[in-house]
Amino acid sequence: MSARLRWRKFVSNFMLTMTGVCALVAVAVLFFILGYLVYHGGASISWNFFTKLPAPVGETGGGMANAIIGSAKLLLFASLIGVPIGFFGAIYLAEFSGSTTAFVVRYAADLLNGVPSIVIGIFAYSLVVLPFKHFSTLAGGFALGLMMIPITLRSTEEFLRSVPNALREAAMALGASKWKTIATVIVPAAYRGILTAVLLAFARVAGETAPLLFTAFGNRFWSPGWNQPTASLPVMIFTYAIAPYEDWHRQAWAAGLVLLGLILVINIVARGILSRGISVPRS
Amino acid sequence: MATTTTSVPSAGPVAGSRSFLAKLREGDEIARLITFLFAASVVLLTLLLVFELWLGSTLPRHKFGFNFFRTSVWDPIFDQFGALPFIYGTLVTAGVALILAVPLGIGAAIFLAELAPTRLSDTLEFFIDLLAAVPSVIYGLLGVFIVVPLMRGYIQPGLKSTLGFLSLFKGPAYGVGFLTAGIVLAIMVIPYIISVSREVLLSVPRDQREAALSLGSTRWESTWQVVVPFARAGIMGSIFLALARALGETMAVTMVIGNTPTISASLFSPGYSIAAVIANEFTEATGDLYLQSLIELGLVLFLLTFVLNGAARLLIVATSQRGSGMGNT
Numbered sequence: 222m223s224a225r226l227r228w229r230k231f232v233s234n235f236m237l238t239m240t241g242v243c244a245l246v247a248v249a250v251l252f253f254i255l256g257y258l259v260y261h262g263g264a265s266i267s268w269n270f271f272t273k274l275p276a277p278v279g280e281t282g283g284g285m286a287n288a289i290i291g292s293a294k295l296l297l298f299a300s301l302i303g304v305p306i307g308f309f310g311a312i313y314l315a316e317f318s319g320s321t322t323a324f325v326v327r328y329a330a331d332l333l334n335g336v337p338s339i340v341i342g343i344f345a346y347s348l349v350v351l352p353f354k355h356f357s358t359l360a361g362g363f364a365l366g367l368m369m370i371p372i373t374l375r376s377t378e379e380f381l382r383s384v385p386n387a388l389r390e391a392a393m394a395l396g397a398s399k400w401k402t403i404a405t406v407i408v409p410a411a412y413r414g415i416l417t418a419v420l421l422a423f424a425r426v427a428g429e430t431a432p433l434l435f436t437a438f439g440n441r442f443w444s445p446g447w448n449q450p451t452a453s454l455p456v457m458i459f460t461y462a463i464a465p466y467e468d469w470h471r472q473a474w475a476a477g478l479v480l481l482g483l484i485l486v487i488n489i490v491a492r493g494i495l496s497r498g499i500s501v502p503r504s
Numbered sequence: 505m506a507t508t509t510t511s512v513p514s515a516g517p518v519a520g521s522r523s524f525l526a527k528l529r530e531g532d533e534i535a536r537l538i539t540f541l542f543a544a545s546v547v548l549l550t551l552l553l554v555f556e557l558w559l560g561s562t563l564p565r566h567k568f569g570f571n572f573f574r575t576s577v578w579d580p581i582f583d584q585f586g587a588l589p590f591i592y593g594t595l596v597t598a599g600v601a602l603i604l605a606v607p608l609g610i611g612a613a614i615f616l617a618e619l620a621p622t623r624l625s626d627t628l629e630f631f632i633d634l635l636a637a638v639p640s641v642i643y644g645l646l647g648v649f650i651v652v653p654l655m656r657g658y659i660q661p662g663l664k665s666t667l668g669f670l671s672l673f674k675g676p677a678y679g680v681g682f683l684t685a686g687i688v689l690a691i692m693v694i695p696y697i698i699s700v701s702r703e704v705l706l707s708v709p710r711d712q713r714e715a716a717l718s719l720g721s722t723r724w725e726s727t728w729q730v731v732v733p734f735a736r737a738g739i740m741g742s743i744f745l746a747l748a749r750a751l752g753e754t755m756a757v758t759m760v761i762g763n764t765p766t767i768s769a770s771l772f773s774p775g776y777s778i779a780a781v782i783a784n785e786f787t788e789a790t791g792d793l794y795l796q797s798l799i800e801l802g803l804v805l806f807l808l809t810f811v812l813n814g815a816a817r818l819l820i821v822a823t824s825q826r827g828s829g830m831g832n833t
Contacts, residue, residue, distance in 0.1 A: 229722050229725070230722055232722070232724060233722035233723050233724035233725065234724075236724045236728070237615075237619055237723060237724055237727075239611060240611040240612065240614045240615035240618075240619065241615050241619065242611075243607075243608045243609075243610075243611030243612040243614075243615060244611070244612035244615040244616060244620070244628055244698075246608060246612075247608065247609070247612045247632060247635070247694050247695070247698060248628055248631045248632065248635075250635060250691055250694075251631050251632075251634055251635040251638075254635075254638060254642065254646060257646060257650065258642070258646075261649075305542065306542050306545055306546060308542075309538065309539045309542035309543070310539065310542040310543040310545070310546050312539045313536070313539035313540050313542065313543040314543060316539075317535075317536045317539060317540065318540075318543065322543070325547060326543045326544075326546055326547055329546050329547040329549075329550040329551075330546055330550075331813070331817065332550055332810065332813070333546070333549070333550050333553070335748060335809050335810065335813035336553065336752075336806060336809065336810075337751070337752025337753070337754065337779060337805050337806070337809055338752070338754060339752065339754040339779045339782050339783055339802065339805070340553075340557070340752070340802045340805055340806050341553075342782075342786075343556075343557065343560070343782065343786070343798075343799055343802040344552075344553045344556055344557070346786070347556045347560050347799075348552070348556060367549065370546055370549070371546075374546065398530035398531060398532050399530075399532040399535065399536075400530070400531045400532050400534075400535035401530070401531075403535070424637055425637070427639070428637075428638075428639020428640070428641065428642065429639065430639070430640065430641040430754070430755045431640075431754035431755055431779070431783055434783055434786065434787065435786045435787045438787070455639060455641045455755075458641050458642070458644075458645055459641050459644065459755060459758075459759070462641075462644065462645050462648050462649070462759065463648065463759060470649070473645060474645070474649075477641075477642050477645050480639065480641075480642065481638060481639070481642055484637055484638070484639060485634055485637065488633070488634055488637045489634075492630070492633075
């Protein structure tokens, strides 16, 4: 074996090993994040965290019950906006539309998907906060819902399209009308994919902070109804992490653990729902 | 509108109108209309977003014009607003992020696409997808409590003693600053680079690799000189995508960049980014000009990411089609 060849083989092995190291480093980051959150958050999580209101500034103790309920309400309202628009829009794209309309809608969705979340916040502020004159759960939910639309829409469309045409034709040959075909054949055939799409969109916005800063704002107390500023887990993490109090840092870790746990579980469940053979389309 | 392709065309001269009525009776036209309204609302909302940003930034656009981007005085008391330090901070942090993330991301993507067995590759990709799902405020949390102390205690003094002759690594080690924000951003965008690049690399036809190997190239040579150039456009696309993410990223940057509007050659210096200044000052902005200047910053951010995302999509689609056009699905 010539020296030249030996050198080339050495370079090849070396570089390929390095790519392996890169992959290892990237994946290790995930476990590092998880480990740190479990280590710091696990120690400070307690029953109080889930049941108590935040303690007055300067006192230790208290919890984030209002932020947990606040996040739940925000996400509920976001889903009420994001899921129907994404779902029915996708049905229109996959089953009814001509290619020009489909292109325009898809383009708009991709554009919306790429908008930085802080800009979505500005939009929700000028559309919902300004007319109502105060921060509210509705405004925050609207911002999050807006972010759910493109993810739900694009993946649902993909899954609807992956339903074989033979199924559509079979239903129509039996005399079913188009909407009946969609409602009883196509959507049921694609339901796993659609559920996955919705769950992934939900998980994506569950951790969003930036659009909530000036829409839902924050609140150290309960937020009754839908028209008041409300606390939410991500914003609480932000506020507590940059505050100078030791006890708040502890609670920020706990909140981080709860939030990340929720998001990762939803992600894993969503991917588990998909039967083998269908891959998750990227949002 | 024409009848859709899957329906059977009915015979007879009045087929068009009859089939429309029949469809109406069966609910098809109603279903089409309802779903159309939902689809149209996506377009409307997007247009409304652009319109609101444009309308919302009228005052500073008229008052400052192009000077908004050229001056660096940000003084709400005297109503002077110049965005240069924020634009600088955004570009520098995103640049640092890319310098760190691109080699690592592409390396990992090569491993996943070319070397790892399918099983391993899919498992690792699953973890990468989970990593992409970690919310940015969590990165910020870890940034504040782990990366910042690490930077202040070890990395910045270390860089200073070895590379301190460069103006990039001069100045006191605060921990927070451009470099820290860039590092946190790099960690955040790596998953995007890996996922998209892997996909693009996997779409490179098998014959390309086999041809290179049969000509006697080593595994690395076939990867680096044949497969990667074939997928170059798509990989560029993944980098653009990552850049767009890095530019628009808010929470993690806000928490570690130091929030001081400075333009400094040193990466150790605290800075400010567009997204961070919006996040910090939007609720406190008193006066229309102040608020609208922040909205104009939002508009700038929107336009930047709009262009980058568009370019990324074109590049990725072009590469995937090139791959599938050559007989490899």
